[in-house]
Amino acid sequence: MSLGAGELQMLYDLHGKHFDHLMNIGLRFGRSREDIKDIINQMFLDFIDQQVQLNTISNHKAYLSISFRRRLIDIDRENKKQQQILDMITPDAAYEPGMDEKSDNAQDIVDRAKKIKLLYEKLPPRCQKVIQLKFYEGLTTEQIAKKTGLSVRSVYNNLFEALKLLRIDILHVQAAQRKSLSSLFFIICLLFAGK
Incomplete structure (x- = not known):
């Protein structure tokens, strides 16, 4: 079962209505505007892929805000994991054995x-x-x-x-x-x- 035209239109409307609010959340997380746009757009594409029924949700702004914050936190966690792995495998350039x-x-x-x-x-x-x-x-x-x-x-x-x-x-x-x-x-x- 895929999302109907009505649900897709609703997603499109919610995207436009709450885009600035989500952008402000992303800016508070220290992200660039381009990164935030990409993350917001990807979140809405994932809603389509996951066939999220937003018409059953009573407070769209809260749902979108929480979903977006969680996504930002997950991305930060993944970036930290990748940085830790890089730190483990990359030798310290400043260290030179005597x-x-x-x-x-x-x-x-x-x-x-x-x-x-x-x-x-x-x-x-x-x-x-x-x-x-x-x-x-x-x-x-x-x-x-x-x-x-x-x-x-x-x-x-x-x-x-x-x-x-x-x-x-x-x-x-x-x-x-x-x-x-x-x-x-x-x-x-x-x-x-x-x-």
Whole structure:
């Protein structure tokens, strides 16, 4: 069921009659006139889409005012959420780490790589080989199977087992040091870079 011509005319009349009032509400929210016009027009279009029966509402001005304020508040909330997300993913441009901090970070990476290498050396030889071929030589699972003579399923299983064991051991090391690790892939690459 869609709105009839009478309801559409009523919406059009209410838009014209209460536009200035809604504009003043928007201005008090600190919005620009263009933004307010867009929001008002979108609200009335949504009324049409939602088939709101305004002829059943006794106080149109109050209904429109409350609907418009709620819409403005929802838009502000959404903008704040988006800004918080941007703030989390955008690095602080004013922050520049000093040489000591860069040196400490580099030393931490080297120390972690050494610990990962020790953990890697504790893996079974077949798992070591599969890890080396996958992450250092960049071979696909099928290429590893062909090169090692293992079945594709065995390659998957060895990769899974190796990564699981490394992850468990890394978590133990991490818990002991209370420091976060860089991604496993990055450290594995560092591990083989020294070979």
